[in-house]
Amino acid sequence: MERPGAAETVQKHAVPPDPGNETDAARSQRYIERESAPEREGETVASFGNIGDTIEERIAFWEAIEGCERRSRTRKVVIAPYQDPDFWDVVLERINNAEYVPGPILEAFWQSTESEVKLDSHQMVDLDRFLQSAGDHGRAVRILTGRAGRVQTRIVAELPHELTPEQRIGIARSYCRKFEEEGHPYWAVIHAPDANNDRRNYHVHINLSERPAKKMKHPETGKFVWDFEIVEKVRDKHRHSGRLRRPFMQSRNRTMSARSWIPAERARFSDIMNSALRDANVDKFYDPRSYEEMGIEKTARTRIPPHAYVKERRGEPTPEGLDQATEEWNEEAKRLVDKQRKFAAASMHSVKFHQSFVNKMRASGFSGAITAQRHADQWKEASNRLYSAIGLRDAARYMADRLISRARLVPATKLSLAQKLLAAVSRDIRLEDEAAFNRLIKAANADINRINAALRKDVVNFKKHLILSRFQEFINDIARLHQLPAGQHSEAPRTEMPHFAALRPNSLLGEIVRQERQDAPVAGSVHAHDPVSRTAKAFSVERGSPLEAMRPDPGPRHATRMTNSGKADLSPSLGGSSAQDKSDIRFSPDAGSPVGEPGHAPEDDPVAASAPQQPSGSASGSADISEEERRKKLKKRRRAILAQRKGWER
Incomplete structure (x- = not known):
């Protein structure tokens, strides 16, 4: 691909003129290599491929491969008299000058109606020569090709205008490398924008054959020719020797005719361009998907033909x-x-x-x-x-x-x-x-x-x-608990106090109780606390602030004790004198200490309250209940408290 004198150097011979009888594939090769089209950078021309070293060799290649492909015997031609008035002006001028006009064109002109005719090969050659001499015919005459072998696949792809000529050539070479490896004859030319189009209009033309081919020695002449050019005559079963066979012609690549080939090639070309843009630090990205695949409600535009673009x-x-x-x-x-x-x-x-x-x-x-x-x-x-x-x-x-x-x-x-x-x-x-x-x-x-x-x-x-509203509600809940009459404390069941759920480990009241436990005195002593002031302390509220007005009036208190399991328990006090109610928060001894210690009977424990009290200085906590039974009742009591806590949490 990079041999001297081929793609990277300026062509020594100009493009020869069109003789007028070339095939479509040859004319396409002549078009992409016209003198003013390829991009040039100094002595480098963006034109490369593996078909031949000169334009004559490349045109001869396409002529030869079109001669070996199956051809359509007839073609359809659509003639529209109301399209492209410039073309019909030329037709009228030739009629007035008594010059030759093909029969289908003349008939459609006089009838002034759109017609569709089928022409054989000789008629098509005649019509093609007339159309070339008449100039641009636009949509006045449209030729519909019949079913035949595909000679040439033409690829036109956009190239980033932000890159340098060398980088654009690198993109085109990277894309064509696959065709080279698969043995497909191709030729690629990068076109630069001219004075008649947009300055960003850099694009590459690739003429590609779907049939792999290679050069080899001719068995008879010894010259290097394309493998499909070697022809030999064979005898059929009737011993007739008139049939021709091309023994070295390779099979067509059928994957290039599949519907999935074009989307796959679009994706491959986009990946190569995006990689080059990333290497060049250009903030641009090409998406190979269609508008429908990208979720864009937009119809793909049709390309304006070159002749129409020049007029525009x-x-x-x-x-x-x-x-x-x-x-x-x-x-x-x-x-x-x-x-x-x-x-x-x-x-x-x-x-x-x-x-x-x-x-x-x-x-x-x-x-x-x-x-x-x-x-x-x-x-x-x-x-x-x-x-x-x-x-x-x-x-x-x-x-x-x-x-x-x-x-x-x-x-x-x-x-x-x-x-x-x-x-x-x-x-x-x-x-x-x-x-x-x-x-x-x-x-x-x-x-x-x-x-x-x-x-x-x-x-x-x-x-x-x-x-503040939630804090005030919390304070009011505590105030309502302290304002209950003393005789109703023992009648109210625990399950009717939903505010006890606030004693969960992560709750506000639970935090307050943990602070009280940290500040509690040594077990066995009596230490009085004010719950409202302790709550205000937890919220860093000082005396005399607006929150101080929310403190309830003194009334019956609740006793908060720490059970043997180390968890807080809030229960109503079971009776007692007003002097005992003033000591509102009490802490029981540790788990190992006797619950009924002299002088400090836990009035909030119903088990302890139901037992007869011993006089000061007695050695035992109960005369009628043994220590083992008392421990069993306390253990049962703790299990009931834990069950209630789980119910509140749910």
Whole structure:
């Protein structure tokens, strides 16, 4: 591939002129290698392949391979008298000058109706010569090829304009390396943009044969020829020797005719280009999928033929150009409408979210709900202004671009008066209207940012309000427990006090009890605590603060004791004098200490309360119940407490 004198050097011989009787494959090779098309970098020409060293050898190759493929005996030709008036002007001129016009063309011209005719090989050659001499026929005459062997596969692929010529050649060579390994004859040429097309229009043309081929010595002449050019005569079963056979011609690669071949090649070429872009640190990515596979609701555009594109560049409207322009502008308008719909849906979602949050503020009695409602209304109004300004700016851009779309194709020196006026109007829209809408968008964005900051502040205040409200409810629950009459403590079952669930390990009250346990005195002594003040201490609330007013009046207390399992138990005190009630929080001795220690009878333990009390100085805790039975009852009591705790947690 890189042998001297082949792909990388300037061709020594210019492309010979077309004799007029070449095949389609040969004309295609001549087209891609025309003198002004290939990209050049110094002495390097982006033209390479494995067919031959000269343009004559490559044209001869395609002529030879087309001669050995199966041909279609007839072809269909569609003749449309109302398409491409320039072509029919040439036909009328030749009729007036008594020059030759093929019969199908002449008949369609006089009948003025679209017709479809079948022509044999000789008629097709005659028609083809007339069409070449008449010039561009556009869609006036369309030739539909019949079923025949495929001679040439033509690939046209875009190349990144951000890369250097050497990098583009590297991409094309990497892609064609597979064809080289499989033995397919091919030739590739990279075209650079010229004065008549877009400056980014770098692309590669690849003419490829689906039938692998190689050069070999001819058995008779000894010359190097292509394997499919060696022909020998064979006798059939009737001993006739008129049949020809090509013994060394290789089979066609059928995978290139499958439907999956084109998507696979698109993916392979995209991978090679994306790898080259990453190596060059270019932020660009090619996706080989179709619009449907990518989820884009867009119809793939048809390519404008070169002759129509040249006319469009001169400012002459063509049917192909008008159809594609209408399709593109309709898609752009649809895209802008979809964009506004998405904006409206996003705005409505945010408005509903803001309103639901304000409703929660009102339901909780938050005093800042009115301010939050005002901020939500301001956000809605600013959002409407923002999206309206964006829609108007997009509409102004759409109108400005559409006014100048056709005049943009024409050089400035060839603009007509109407095109100059349209260009001036488009420029005024860009400079004045679009600038005004941009100012509105900037102001609306500033208002939205300011309102968002105010809404965030409202949310923070609402969270503080919820925390204080829950804390006040917690304090009120404790206050209600301390305000129960003394005679009702023993009647109220434990399961009717849902606030005991707060004694779970991670709960607030459980944390308070653990702090009380850490501050508890040595077992056996009596230490009085105020639960409300201890709660206030846990929340770092000092005396005289607003939270101090939430302390309940002194009343019957609850005793919190630590069971032998080390877990807190909150139960109502079982009677007792008012003097004993003032000592509201008591701690039992450790698990190993006798529960009925002299002078410190646990009044909150129903087992201990039901047992007769021993006088001060007695040596035993109970006279009627043995120590073993007492331990069994205490163990049973602990199991009941644990079962109740599990029920509360569920």
